[in-house]
Amino acid sequence: MAYDFDKIARDYDRMNHLMTLDLDRWWRRRAVRELSTFNFQLSTLDVACGTGDMAVELLKHGCRVTGVDLSEEMLSIARRKNASANFQLGNAEALPFADGEFDAVTCAFGVRNFVHLEQGLNDMLRVLKPGGRMVILELATPDNIIIKPFYNLYTKHIIPWLGKLVAGNREAYTYLPQSIERFPKGKDFLKTIQHSSSNILHSAERKLTFGVCRMYTVVKN
Numbered sequence: 001m002a003y004d005f006d007k008i009a010r011d012y013d014r015m016n017h018l019m020t021l022d023l024d025r026w027w028r029r030r031a032v033r034e035l036s037t038f039n040f041q042l043s044t045l046d047v048a049c050g051t052g053d054m055a056v057e058l059l060k061h062g063c064r065v066t067g068v069d070l071s072e073e074m075l076s077i078a079r080r081k082n083a084s085a086n087f088q089l090g091n092a093e094a095l096p097f098a099d100g101e102f103d104a105v106t107c108a109f110g111v112r113n114f115v116h117l118e119q120g121l122n123d124m125l126r127v128l129k130p131g132g133r134m135v136i137l138e139l140a141t142p143d144n145i146i147i148k149p150f151y152n153l154y155t156k157h158i159i160p161w162l163g164k165l166v167a168g169n170r171e172a173y174t175y176l177p178q179s180i181e182r183f184p185k186g187k188d189f190l191k192t193i194q195h196s197s198s199n200i201l202h203s204a205e206r207k208l209t210f211g212v213c214r215m216y217t218v219v220k221n
Contacts, residue, residue: 005050009073011167013051018166019159019173024053027137027213028108032057034135034217035104042103047092047124048110052078055085058106066102068095092120097127105134112138112183121196125220130199134218140185142211151212155180185214193218 016024042063046054049067051074058065059082068090069075075087090096093116105124114120128134142151155177163173184192186205193203201221205214
């Protein structure tokens with residue numbers, strides 16, 4: 001079951017920037033660059049939009065942004081940041097949009113929390129236009145045998161401590177590394193994407209920051 005993100009909405013941005021050493025901002029900018037083969041006047045759906053940081057990057061490039069999330073507390077922060085975006089409550093597994101409604105679909109650090117992963121991916125692809133592009137960012141355990149022990153120490157011990165110190169919530173930031181460890185990555189996640197829909201022309205993975213973050217790009221047939 002996904003964590004109740006209403007509980008951590010107030011400190012969500014501060015913790016994201018702190019525990020990633022501000023790399024989360026760069027990862028989002030890199031994801032938006034994946035849409036650069038398009039004219040940037042795109043109608044874009046940001047799924048599991050949270051507090052709207054991906055929307056900030058998309059709006060900088062002239063995209064028309066709709067964001068959906070299950071947390072009203074997260075959405076209230078997103079609306080204060082981005083008055084020109086359309087934010088609404090929505091479930092990624094049953095998106096309230098027509099088939100092929102959007103030129104692009106993004107999801108930053110949200111698919112890991114889907115209850116039914118393939119169903120969510122299928123619905124994200126359903127609302128994407130043929131030829132459109134879906135870009136997903138997700139955290140992952142690095143493969144490098146030198147980096148991995150330091151990563152495990154940081155995520156399993158230091159991040160929960162920071163969560164308690166900064167946000168007063170150790171539980172949420174203990175859930176975080178556990179959810180990352182359980183989630184399929186790399187080729188396994190690409191297989192999940194391929195299984196989710198028959199309308200996929202191409203899918204690819206790119207490792208960012210030693211594989212701590214993975215970017216998945218999908219082009220709809």
